[in-house]
Amino acid sequence: MDKPFRRRDLLGIRDLSAAEIVGILNTAETFAEISGREVKKVPALRGKTIINLFFENSTRTRTSFELAAKRLSADAVNISVASSSVTKGETLLDTALNLDAMAPDCIVVRHSSAGVPHQLAKVSRAAIVNAGDGANEHPTQALLDAMTIREHKKQIKGLEVAIVGDILHSRVARSNIHLLTKLGAKVRVAGPGTLVPRPFDSLIDSGNNGSASLDFDVRDRKLTVCPNVEDAITGADVVMILRIQTERQDAAFFPSLREYSIHYGLTNERLELAKKDAIVLHPGPMNRGIEIASDVADSSRSLILDQVKYGVAVRMAVLYLSTGGTTSDE
Numbered sequence: 001m002d003k004p005f006r007r008r009d010l011l012g013i014r015d016l017s018a019a020e021i022v023g024i025l026n027t028a029e030t031f032a033e034i035s036g037r038e039v040k041k042v043p044a045l046r047g048k049t050i051i052n053l054f055f056e057n058s059t060r061t062r063t064s065f066e067l068a069a070k071r072l073s074a075d076a077v078n079i080s081v082a083s084s085s086v087t088k089g090e091t092l093l094d095t096a097l098n099l100d101a102m103a104p105d106c107i108v109v110r111h112s113s114a115g116v117p118h119q120l121a122k123v124s125r126a127a128i129v130n131a132g133d134g135a136n137e138h139p140t141q142a143l144l145d146a147m148t149i150r151e152h153k154k155q156i157k158g159l160e161v162a163i164v165g166d167i168l169h170s171r172v173a174r175s176n177i178h179l180l181t182k183l184g185a186k187v188r189v190a191g192p193g194t195l196v197p198r199p200f201d202s203l204i205d206s207g208n209n210g211s212a213s214l215d216f217d218v219r220d221r222k223l224t225v226c227p228n229v230e231d232a233i234t235g236a237d238v239v240m241i242l243r244i245q246t247e248r249q250d251a252a253f254f255p256s257l258r259e260y261s262i263h264y265g266l267t268n269e270r271l272e273l274a275k276k277d278a279i280v281l282h283p284g285p286m287n288r289g290i291e292i293a294s295d296v297a298d299s300s301r302s303l304i305l306d307q308v309k310y311g312v313a314v315r316m317a318v319l320y321l322s323t324g325g326t327t328s329d330e
């Protein structure tokens with residue numbers, strides 16, 4: 001039997017068992033109502049110090065980690081690359097060691113290079129939480145997506161989830177594929193061939209013979225690489241649209257944004273292919289009119305702002321558990 005979440009660091013969904021993921025989600029649900037109170041504060045992390053160390057831009061993640069810390073009564077400090085001594089030539093490791101010397105309980109780190117949180121975890125006494133590392137993982141995004149799905153679909157097991165867009169550069173896709181398949185959903189990915197590598201399905205232990213070929217007929221596949229967006233969306237319970245990540249693209253992966261939007265953008269017409277009660281997710285920031293039409297983004301099927309709302313609860317749970325709290329299952 002898997003144990004509930006007992007880790008100090010949260011580096012990736014890849015490392016977690018299904019029971020640990022459920023433990024975090026259940027804990028987040030217990031914290032969710034705090035944000036609806038007149039006084040949005042509980043003393044759970046009084047006396048704890050959280051450092052948000054962000055080397056990449058962020059609106060949602062950094063703000064919600066800060067709000068999460070404050071709503072749990074922790075002291076929260078924000079450091080961005082522009083204000084850090086990295087601009088004076090200090091190495092990332094030295095920055096981390098200096099911050100660690102000030103005895104924080106948790107350092108939340110975002111960096112454009114994959115593996116940075118893992119490196120910091122090796123030297124830091126504080127718990128390290130990955131807030132996005134390059135194209136590797138964005139675990140709290142996948143957790144808040146899962147919380148949003150659970151709130152609307154009750155359970156993740158058995159759902160068909162389409163993830164559409166720039167899969168190649170997406171840490172959100174990687175974390176979601178790990179999480180959703182661990183919790184029993186089936187995931188289909190689609191996008192331009194240059195952005196949806198065929199070997200992507202080897203991410204998941206799908207029980208096949210290890211070949212990376214397209215294989216649409218095998219019913220028990222947990223992850224399927226679809227040849228087009230329409231195939232991915234047809235019959236889906238959840239349609240997750242990813243942002244075109246120009247900051248991580250070092251080549252021309254498609255002819256133009258206009259062509260991308262024509263062939264891969266989520267329009268109402270394409271959404272009609274999904275189940276009638278299908279929901280639409282997007283991690284943000286979104287490029288309206290490119291990967292998602294504005295009328296879809298603003299429709300009642302779109303849960304984009306719910307994702308942001310649940311992000312605070314998920315980050316409260318992660319900070320609480322990483323600094324010694326117990327899951328609601330214990």
Ligand code: CP
Binds near residue numbers: 059060132141
């Ligand atoms: N979804 C997400 O990570 O958004 P930010 O880049 O604004 O944090």
